[in-house]
Amino acid sequence: MLELTLARGIWLTPDLLAWPPCALGEHAASALDWALHAAPEGGIDPRAAEPVAWQTFPLAVEPALPDDIVAQHPHLARAVALWLPPGVDAAETLRGQVVVAAHDASGTLVEASGVQNGPVLDRLYPEAVHARLGLRWDAGVPSLRVWAPTARQVDVLLWPSGAASTDAPRRLAMAPASDGTWSITGAPDWAEARYQYAVTVFAPTFGRVVENRVTDPYSVALTVNSTRSVIADLDDPALRPPVWEDTPSPLLGHAVDQVAYELHVRDFSRSDELIAPELRGTYAAFTEDGHGRRHLARLAAAGLNTVQLLPIFDYASVEEDAARQVHPDPSALRSAAPDSEGPQGVVRTPRRSFNWGYDPWHYQVPEGSLATAGAVDGAGRTREVRAMIGALHGLGLRVVLDQVYNHTDGSGQGATSVLGRLVPGYYHRHDRDGEVSHSTCCPGVATEHAIAEKLMVESVVHWVRAYRVDGFRFDLMGHHSRATMERVRAALDALTPDADGVDGRAVTLYGEGWNFGEVADNTRFVQATQGQLGGTGIGTFSDRLRDAVRGGAPFDDDPRVQGFGTGLVTTPNGAAVNGDAGVRGQQLLRDADLVQLGLAGTLRAFRFRSQETGEVVRGDQLAYRGQPAGYADEPDEVISYVDAHDNETLFDAITMKLPPDVPMAQRVRVNTVCLALATLGQSPVMWHAGSDFLRSKSLDRNSFDSGDWFNHLDFTLADNGFGAGLPPASDNAAHWRFMRPLLADPSLKPDAGAMLAAHEAACDLLRIRASSKLFRLRSAAQIEAKVSFPVSGTWAQTSGVVVMLLDDRRGEGVDARWDAIAVAVNANAWSVRQEVPAMRAGGWAVHPAHEAGADAVVRRARCDDGVLALPAWTCAVFVHPR
Known part of the structure; x- marks a missing residue:
């Protein structure tokens, strides 16, 4: 089967590839002629007769991989070993199109596919795990570094502070290093400039070399709707509100003391009439004397000690410009009968204003739709999140963030794909058929790869050092390895008050330890699942x-x-x-x-x-x-x-x-x-x-995209939300027959x-x-x-x-x-x-x-x-x- 946009082959070491036996059908691997084709500009057709315009390397086939390789990649225990001849420059080859093909004795093409490059890139660039990626400041001078080992060229595109969005950027070449990174040192006047990386790279999904203009995966600030990264100094005093600067984090005696209140930032104040309309649904509302803050104060006085916030990192599903958001007609919603199908049909509008946020775009930047209008563009989000955290700390409440490192919103050449356009094929996990895995609902991130894990670990540390976050809840944590979670724990434990302003040992870690998908039952690694985290202090939901x-x-x-x-x-x-x-x-x-x-x-x-x-x-x-x-x-x-x-x-x-x-x-x-x-x-x-x-969501079993209407949260305790209509059909229609008579019964509200x-x-x-x-x-x-x-x-x-x-x-x-x-x-x-x-x-x-x-x-x-x-x-x- 000719599937060059898939990645059935797995390039493991510079001289070794693996091919899963399930992809060969009735053919015996040893009876086939195997070859690796390489073309810097693409255009490979394994069916073409000689001569061809690309290099071809014969592959020696063996029925099994070496034991040490299987130990590292247990899901490949039954895979075929394909050995490259000496002299192949793996690093250079991976900068172009790579295809593994197998022909039978008659010369008929049996199988052909692209390759997964994660394992071999980790082998080729081991020092990259020590590189300081992203934006760094040194004596007022910024520098940028990005990992793009398969790129032909990487430039930075720079828009000075104050430049119009339509202005042409300056293009500056970045310098490559042996660890696969590209870097550039800027100047003090780069402060508040906007930037993108222009990455010249072979894109397997397009089958050709492209220039991808992409934001920085280590961004610390963004423009509206995440179009450009911003060179912001998070140590700027203007971004350090006194309520955050002067309020210490509440401490737990032990992790077992934690009692958390799981809360969405928008839900907290969207309907709060004590809050100014322009602040409702934003981080800033936490600093106001509204019904929500008063409610949290009552809970804190009784013994609540933690607020667990649904995702506040930059996510892709919500329009960040409030002026462009589309809202359902409130009168139509209010006039609908309690068991009506009407509301569910209109809450999921285009350019919506609500989502839970489990569709990550940039891991280290606060989501703009939760900021006030004046703070969406640039680093103002940072000030508002810090003020929110300081205000919660002032109530005696720790702050836990819900993090989603198991998947991203986009992959490949997708519009919201950052990682996939920087290093095509590396960051996302592939299933047995060579497709990007979607068992988590979205493109799965392969945190078993060294630089994907590095991004996760360093992002967690960033939130603790830059925002003084007190804990993390990890979405679908079982899709990460126990070893990755232990590295997160170790990186946090290394943070000290003197060096980092925080005691990382006090940060709590827990997550969803479910066991499913392409990683299930320790198929690829020992998972961070229920029963496999003994001695780590990392919790799982029961x-x-x-x-x-x-x-x-x-x-x-x-x-x-x-x-x-x-x-x-x-x-x-x-x-x-x-x-x-x-x-x-x-x-x-x-x-x-x-x-x-x-x-x-x-x-x-x-x-x-x-x-x-x-x-x-x-x-x-x-x-x-x-x-x-x-x-x-x-x-x-x-x-x-x-x-x-x-x-x-x-x-x-x-x-x-x-x-x-x-x-x-x-x-x-x-x-x-x-x-x-x-x-x-x-x-x-x-x-x-x-x-x-x-609290009711009108029986909605999955209100991730059901808008403010079904996610209503009323801290005045006047309306619990029941009877808002039948919840959205996509997740609930199979149960409408049970729901309808209940919603119509006024005694149940x-x-x-x-x-x-x-x-x-x-x-x-x-x-x-x-x-x-x-x-x-x-x-x-x-x-x-x-x-x-x-x-x-x-x-x-x-x-x-x-x-x-x-x-x-x-x-x-x-x-x-x-x-x-x-x-x-x-x-x-x-x-x-x-x-x-x-x-x-x-x-x-x-x-x-x-x-x-x-x-x-x-x-x-x-x-x-x-x-x-x-x-x-x-x-x-x-x-x-x-």
């Missing part, structure tokens, strides 16, 4: 607790699957997918075990008696969808949560799962129980913004009183977690010593109840006030009496946060001679004084 509490999984065909926290047995919704009473009862026991394990940090070695079997089990002996449920070695390797920006909000999941006739007051209690199970366990915690007050009650109950959970280090034990050893589930799997166990005992009398004490704490969760729709023999000693009382809290129902909970009286849908915490 789907175990999430699914057990909510029921089902995020991508179920029927969203009505119920779980421990959503009435599986006690409030069945009648959906056949949940099974009969016997099936539901058995599933509830399994869910309860996963809940208990989650409360104990999802530790693989934690032992407790199973509710389902009555046997003592380890965490890794419990099953979760064919995998061990317990996977962490230490509690900071897990993030507990029950909802996030993706999939339905907690309120929406509860709405889909509970029977419609459950009163709103009970729905509030269900919400609190679900949050409690994520909040009072032995791991860092994340809440999705608004979960504390019943909470009023302000219900939203306030949920918020106040959630704040009490924060106060409880903050009240004792027993909720935040720092090691598996401490958890093993102090955490137990005393009635689980015993004769005393009541179905739908979990009791966790935190006993500070065992091991070294961590709490000066209480020698024991008990967390009792009744997920039944009725009150229960739960006998707990371990609590027969007198002196137990409900937690002071309950006594002083807004929930009168939980104050009715009692412990009398080891018998707990627990109201329906209640999490009650009891304390025993020293």
